[in-house]
Amino acid sequence: MSKVFVIAQGGGPTAVxxxxxxxxxxxxxxxxPGAKVLGARHGxxxxxxxxxxxxxxxSERDLRxxxxxxxxxxxxxxxxxxxxxxxxxxxxxxxASADAFIYIGGNDTAGTLQxxxxxxxxxxxxIHAPKTIDNDLVENDHTPxxxxxALFIANAFLSMDLDFRALPGIYVGIVxxxxxxxxxxxxxxWQRDASDGPHLVYVPERPFSIDRLLDDVRDVRQxxxxxxxxxxxxxxxxxxxxxxESLIGGGLERDAHGNVQLSTGDxxxxxxxxxxxxxxxxxARVDTFGYLPRAFAGTISDVDRREAFEVGAFAVAASxxxxxxxxxxxxxxxxxxxxxxxxxxxxxxxxxxxDFLDPTENRISEVGMAYLSRLLPPPxxxxxxxx
Amino acid sequence: MSKVFVIAQGGGPTAVxxxxxxxxxxxxxxxxPGAKVLGARHGxxxxxxxxxxxxxxxSERDLRxxxxxxxxxxxxxxxxxxxxxxxxxxxxxxxASADAFIYIGGNDTAGTLQxxxxxxxxxxxxIHAPKTIDNDLVENDHTPxxxxxALFIANAFLSMDLDFRALPGIYVGIVxxxxxxxxxxxxxxWQRDASDGPHLVYVPERPFSIDRLLDDVRDVRQxxxxxxxxxxxxxxxxxxxxxxESLIGGGLERDAHGNVQLSTGDxxxxxxxxxxxxxxxxxARVDTFGYLPRAFAGTISDVDRREAFEVGAFAVAASxxxxxxxxxxxxxxxxxxxxxxxxxxxxxxxxxxxDFLDPTENRISEVGMAYLSRLLPPPxxxxxxxx
Numbered sequence: 001m002s003k004v005f006v007i008a009q010g011g012g013p014t015a016v017x018x019x020x021x022x023x024x025x026x027x028x029x030x031x032x033p034g035a036k037v038l039g040a041r042h043g044x045x046x047x048x049x050x051x052x053x054x055x056x057x058x059s060e061r062d063l064r065x066x067x068x069x070x071x072x073x074x075x076x077x078x079x080x081x082x083x084x085x086x087x088x089x090x091x092x093x094x095x096a097s098a099d100a101f102i103y104i105g106g107n108d109t110a111g112t113l114q115x116x117x118x119x120x121x122x123x124x125x126x127i128h129a130p131k132t133i134d135n136d137l138v139e140n141d142h143t144p145x146x147x148x149x150a151l152f153i154a155n156a157f158l159s160m161d162l163d164f165r166a167l168p169g170i171y172v173g174i175v176x177x178x179x180x181x182x183x184x185x186x187x188x189x190w191q192r193d194a195s196d197g198p199h200l201v202y203v204p205e206r207p208f209s210i211d212r213l214l215d216d217v218r219d220v221r222q223x224x225x226x227x228x229x230x231x232x233x234x235x236x237x238x239x240x241x242x243x244x245e246s247l248i249g250g251g252l253e254r255d256a257h258g259n260v261q262l263s264t265g266d267x268x269x270x271x272x273x274x275x276x277x278x279x280x281x282x283x284a285r286v287d288t289f290g291y292l293p294r295a296f297a298g299t300i301s302d303v304d305r306r307e308a309f310e311v312g313a314f315a316v317a318a319s320x321x322x323x324x325x326x327x328x329x330x331x332x333x334x335x336x337x338x339x340x341x342x343x344x345x346x347x348x349x350x351x352x353x354x355d356f357l358d359p360t361e362n363r364i365s366e367v368g369m370a371y372l373s374r375l376l377p378p379p380x381x382x383x384x385x386x387x
Numbered sequence: 388m389s390k391v392f393v394i395a396q397g398g399g400p401t402a403v404x405x406x407x408x409x410x411x412x413x414x415x416x417x418x419x420p421g422a423k424v425l426g427a428r429h430g431x432x433x434x435x436x437x438x439x440x441x442x443x444x445x446s447e448r449d450l451r452x453x454x455x456x457x458x459x460x461x462x463x464x465x466x467x468x469x470x471x472x473x474x475x476x477x478x479x480x481x482x483a484s485a486d487a488f489i490y491i492g493g494n495d496t497a498g499t500l501q502x503x504x505x506x507x508x509x510x511x512x513x514i515h516a517p518k519t520i521d522n523d524l525v526e527n528d529h530t531p532x533x534x535x536x537a538l539f540i541a542n543a544f545l546s547m548d549l550d551f552r553a554l555p556g557i558y559v560g561i562v563x564x565x566x567x568x569x570x571x572x573x574x575x576x577w578q579r580d581a582s583d584g585p586h587l588v589y590v591p592e593r594p595f596s597i598d599r600l601l602d603d604v605r606d607v608r609q610x611x612x613x614x615x616x617x618x619x620x621x622x623x624x625x626x627x628x629x630x631x632e633s634l635i636g637g638g639l640e641r642d643a644h645g646n647v648q649l650s651t652g653d654x655x656x657x658x659x660x661x662x663x664x665x666x667x668x669x670x671a672r673v674d675t676f677g678y679l680p681r682a683f684a685g686t687i688s689d690v691d692r693r694e695a696f697e698v699g700a701f702a703v704a705a706s707x708x709x710x711x712x713x714x715x716x717x718x719x720x721x722x723x724x725x726x727x728x729x730x731x732x733x734x735x736x737x738x739x740x741x742d743f744l745d746p747t748e749n750r751i752s753e754v755g756m757a758y759l760s761r762l763l764p765p766p767x768x769x770x771x772x773x774x
Binding site: 018041077159165167266286383385 | 458460678682771
């Protein structure tokens, strides 16, 4: 009997998550002629509801076109299935005679697969294919989707630094990232020396103080006549509370899990108010980037595209040996794909290593810069010698 | 005696404003061997203060590298010179023995040149080279800087529409534009049919009502299961007040001219609150794009680059016949450069023609779509057939 693969996408879309679908579908058909490849609409929700798309007869060309399209072409979901939901998923996967379920997502996705694997009969393989712009999966050097999002951020801060050379002032760009600062750090990827922005980088991994920010901004302005700041939406004060909560207090929107909604603009307005009060008459601007970076069609990295595709193909090969998580690792500067147990990744958050930050200043260290320049393409040729 | 050209940049930077500097400097040297080309640091402020950069000896390669760099390489200014300030500028231009002053900017810039021209002795030429992402100069079909900013917006809404196909809900992107809606309209440039976002477009040219928005959103959600909205920061209610003022009331920041500060995030939060109240439990997200679109290094249009360069070269040729404004016009689908009097452009604002909007729905009309597709590159190949 021919093999049956089920593929689904979970969590926030990325610029290259469809490459992983394409890579898996193409590899499944190549390795297992006659294989049936089912896409689940809107992640596990589609499996629960028996809402499948048959990808088996799509041409390779169409699969590659889907791969080149940003965002989740099968649809995604924020559902975090409990035991009962998982039991229903298992039932539907059995009804579909699935040999393997490849679920593309972050650490929550790996967690769902861990529950499914524990509840299964051992015959079906549950494979986690990594994806997240937050770059916060343990066991991974970097994750598909991160490089493209980082490329948006690098372009944004390059441009904003040039903007604030032309019309001096203070600029703060607020970047997605509740716990991990990798994406915010990528603001520095194309910095040539200390005079280039972002002059200051604040990430969730280091306790944040608004007074320290204001002091830092004052120092940078004295040196360079302007100040460009990259700040994670998730920066937290020393008491462990999100900055936005410390600045505004109650009345903030919370999501279904009780988390304060970040990147809505509240934090931006609060920071703007602090800057205007401390630096009256100085041009000060805070932009909250929001969703723009995560799957922007104009800044998709070729490396990211290729790696995301390979992760999909590798997931199919991996499924022949039981459940696991695909990990994107680095060996001597080369990206290699490995298999790790689901429990090694599930529910865990990888933070930015402490040595990515300068020990005393709020800047990216040489170690952090080397990491970014290994992943991102080189900067465009910028020549602006006068201001 | 060899000719002396002074070049300056005014107002908000764009992705291609340096192309105009490069085009002017290269043309000045080609047409007038031995010509002296002075760049003024930070616009008219640099002239007032005698703060010049000698561009005469830069290699053509370096000038072209400056051209390819986004934002204003000479520095810019928000100064709007009064009579006294203008007298000082004239004095400094005479001291520099300037034959022509080429000032790159919007309608305020043309206004400054008009004052200077009236105060001059008729021997010096004052040339306005157009530039604005707002695309709001009369006599122009479009303005250098607009196409690149529009390309960012088109990419952003393409990506956000795919995002909200994957995870349905309501998305609002707030785009720069106090009076003219061209840039917001460019959100629709890559729309293939009515089911593609942005499903709704609100511009300053048409009175805005929050109740109408909420009704429109309800209708669109019923049809397509999601709703993507492009909104100008400058939308105004029927009483002529900016929407943000109507929604929030007092306490808003105002700039030196008494205008409410737009795109700070206030409007976004107010719209978000209205959506959350009207559509409880529905994923709703408002992003304020802020400064990101105006000179983003990752989405610079080749057509825009070339036209901005040609505008600079044309300004030099024009200076041989006295003061004027360079206008980018359209003849039978081809872009041509013309000369118009400074007073035709100075201080005037071109709004989006009424027929760019559907007469009853808040959408871009076929006429508007034809305009956008004439200027912007074709969309990337998007294939997302399942959601």
